[in-house]
Each structure stands twice: as structure tokens, then as C-alpha cells.
Amino acid sequence: MESIPILHMGDFLLVTIQIDIHDLVALNLQDNLTQRIAETGARGVLIDISGLDMVDSYIARVIGNIALMSRVLDAETVLVGMQPYVAITLVEMGVTLAGVRTALNADKGMTMLRNMAIN
């Protein structure tokens, strides 16, 4: 089965979503990510979606769930790299990504995570 790689970098985990994630791939990502947070004691998760041309409500919900699960395990989630037209479409669809922090790009997202880890 396809699975999305999770990169461990310092205190943080990095996930780059490049393919449309549906059903099993999404569940698999949630499983693997929570497992990796527990194993590594990571303080934050950076999710990059710059490779996605389209984010539907299902993917948005998966990302929201990942953020909630990570928070329970004491890791903050920052979503980065959203294409401008993806942001427009999400708002037009009424998807708010409540509870998910966002940053413009991976660099800014990593800075945000570092600041959160210090406080």
C-alpha cells in the first residue's frame, strides 16, 4: 500500500503530501504519524501541501484530525505551502480548517514550530 513518508528532523516531523490521499492512505498516515510522535517525542509536525493542486473537504478533515491527535500527544501541527487558489476554493467550499495553524512556506512554518516549542 502507498504510504506517505514521515521525516524526522530534530524535534520535529515533516510530512509532504504530494498525492491525493484517500481512505486507507489517510488512515495509514494518521497511524504512522501518531506512532512516530510517540516514538520520537517530537514537539511539532510540519505538513507541506505545496504539491497539491486540489484540497477537498476530506483531505481538510484528515489534516484537522491529524492536528487534533498530535495536540493530544503534545505536538503542534503547522500546515504550510497552500497554493493561493486552494485557499480560495477551501473558503468558497466553507472549509475553515479550524484548529490548524498555517504558515506561508516550510521555512516560516519551521520557525513557528521552533518558537512554539520554546514557549
Added chain:
Amino acid sequence: MESIPILHMGDFLLVTIQIDIHDLVALNLQDNLTQRIAETGARGVLIDISGLDMVDSYIARVIGNIALMSRVLDAETVLVGMQPYVAITLVEMGVTLAGVRTALNADKGMTMLRNMAIN
């Protein structure tokens, strides 16, 4: 056209290859990456292939070329996350990945890049 996202983090660029790259996607990655190195003045490129179950000689050559191009632009390339059976297959196929530095995982690869950037 499908394109592989390039993440800019501090002094380095990060590429996670999750899909089989062929022809146009590979050329596109070379173009984008060299462009981004020039734009950002990045000192290193981390290429993660932990999501690949198979690395054929074409992909190995693309990675080798990327390393050569990056070096000309004063950026070192480190390849990380190779699955053990991928390493076995590459050696059995006679692919040596000459000129490409490797590290076990993204964390070690990033440390390697940082040390190279200091020296």
C-alpha cells in the same frame, strides 16, 4: 504536469520523492531545483527517497545529475532514507551512485549538510 515540491528550510532545500519519476517529471525537478538553488542561495539539498519501494537506474542517474548540478551551484547533495532492499537491488544492478553522499535518515542527512556548510 506533476511536479515534485521543493521545500526551502533555512540554508537548505528539501525534496521528498514519493512517486516514480520519469522523463518530464525528472527534467522538471532538475530545472526547478537548480532555479531554486540560484534564487535562494541554498548551501545544500536533501533528497529523501524513503517513500520509494524501487529505484531504477534512471532514477539513480537523475539523482546523480542533480548532485552534479547542485555542486556547480555550490550546494552539496545528500540522499537519505534509502530502504535496505533498495540498496541491495542497486548494488546488484551495478548502480554505484558515484558522487552522491548518503545518510541513513533525514535527521542525520541534515546534520551532515550543516557540518559541510560550516566547513
